[in-house]
Amino acid sequence: MNELHVEGLTKSYGASEPVLRGLELAVPAGALAAVLGPSGCGKTTMLRIVAGFLHADAGTVRLGDRLLSGPGVHLPPERRRIGIVPQEGALFPHLSVARNVAFGLTGADRAERRRVTEEMLELVGLAGYGDRMPHELSGGQQQRIALARALAPRPQLVLLDEPFNALDSALRAGLRADVRAALHATGATAVLVTHDQQEALSTADLVAVVRDGRVAQCDTPQHLYGRPADPWVAGFVGDAVLLPGTVEGKGTALTALGAVPLATPPNGTRTGTVLLRPEQLRLTATDSEGAARGTVTDICYYGHDAMVTVTVDGHDTPVGIRVAGPLSVRPGQETGIRVVGEAGLHP
The missing domain is CATH 2.40.50.140 (Nucleic acid-binding proteins)
Incomplete structure (x- = not known):
């Protein structure tokens, strides 16, 4: 299974106050969880530790039955089976759309790479775009290709780091729905980091609200909005x-x-x-x-x-x-x- 378990995660930068203070998060297999919080609360630091880009000071990260990070253990990013969709797509400008999508398919033969690439492009609604270059795509199309690239190697977990920030509001809603559908179609567990309350509530199966390096409440969108844990959570998640x-x-x-x-x-x-x-x-x-x-x-x-x-x-x-x-x-x-x-x- 590919459930994510983050337990007791702690992280400081130098002599500063801890950014993460024993953060706990559990995401069921196949679920999309949004990590929501104000700037500086630690949500991006948590994402980078899960991805393997940062070492935690304490705590563990498990994906299914594999320990990714813990005392004496730090699996490198390339061995974690995690796909990442960054804020602005970050496509390779010198590679075609098809080659961008196929970038992570190491070890597959040419026919398999072509089959998977076409499957992923169809999944994100861009079938037939394989020969185009990234600069020929709109911002929303680039984000779809970034998602296809992340999903192509069949990762156990997909991390989305505020992927809709650079898009206008009219485009965001449709793209959020398409991303959600694509993730559910592949069965990947996913974590979306955002500071947009509407985005979190409308997209995710679970929403974890982070405050001062800890999860203040993790619940379904409906229960989080209707039964917030305290007045701060209530004021942060809606009016x-x-x-x-x-x-x-x-x-x-x-x-x-x-x-x-x-x-x-x-x-x-x-x-x-x-x-x-x-x-x-x-x-x-x-x-x-x-x-x-x-x-x-x-x-x-x-x-x-x-x-x-x-x-x-x-x-x-x-x-x-x-x-x-x-x-x-x-x-x-x-x-x-x-x-x-x-x-x-x-x-």
């Missing part, structure tokens, strides 16, 4: 509405937006931070029963929806409300706010 709350009874918390039902029992906690998402808030008439009151202070329109910022009576921090469809409010207007669904509570 969050954070409110002080006091537990009332067994299943509700009293907040500036009124009584809010809780998703899980409070386990003895009486006060804490109540977490909601902007799409859980609704604008209503100011005289609606049970609605909180506030004043619209700003509107950011995105086309498919808008983010309406409201200052809530009795609460110092404005809250964001995601509104779909036509807007019925304007800055300076009073409005009612109602909560839909359940909230999380963090001590």
Whole structure:
């Protein structure tokens, strides 16, 4: 099998503070995991250690039943059976597309190299492009060829280092879907390093959020967004509405937006931070029963929806409300706010 296990990974550069502080990550065989985090959190350092480009100070890296890195062990990159897709493709400019794809097929005869190359080009949607040169391709096409080159030797693991950064937003979404489909078609385990929350949530089977050299939470995209481990993770993965709350009874918390039902029992906690998402808030008439009151202070329109910022009576921090469809409010207007669904509570 080709599951990836990273345990206790630690790394410092010189006398500086550790970049990795016992990082743990497990990726099931055939899954695509996104490693998400702010700049400087250690995600690229982890990727380079897994690839074999850096030595870890401590910890182990296992791929299936093989130890790649550990005490007294450091398998060189070329022996790890790992494919790498760098940020900007990094194709060999003097080689044709076909020769780029076939570059890692050492030991295969000419017929096999040709068969695999054609198979990989078809897989990434560029069949018939083998005779072209890299400079004749668009940025998105170059990234597809880089993926084909990484997949051609049938690696156990594919590492993608922010491969969509240089592309415009309209091209990214389609390419992400194609990359995901190609990876699943080959059955390779994959790790995507990114700082783009939307990219991680929409592409990966698992998302690991890294903070200060450790994995703060690793979960499915749906569970990570819906049940973040703490307010920091909630704010990093999407927009969050954070409110002080006091537990009332067994299943509700009293907040500036009124009584809010809780998703899980409070386990003895009486006060804490109540977490909601902007799409859980609704604008209503100011005289609606049970609605909180506030004043619209700003509107950011995105086309498919808008983010309406409201200052809530009795609460110092404005809250964001995601509104779909036509807007019925304007800055300076009073409005009612109602909560839909359940909230999380963090001590």
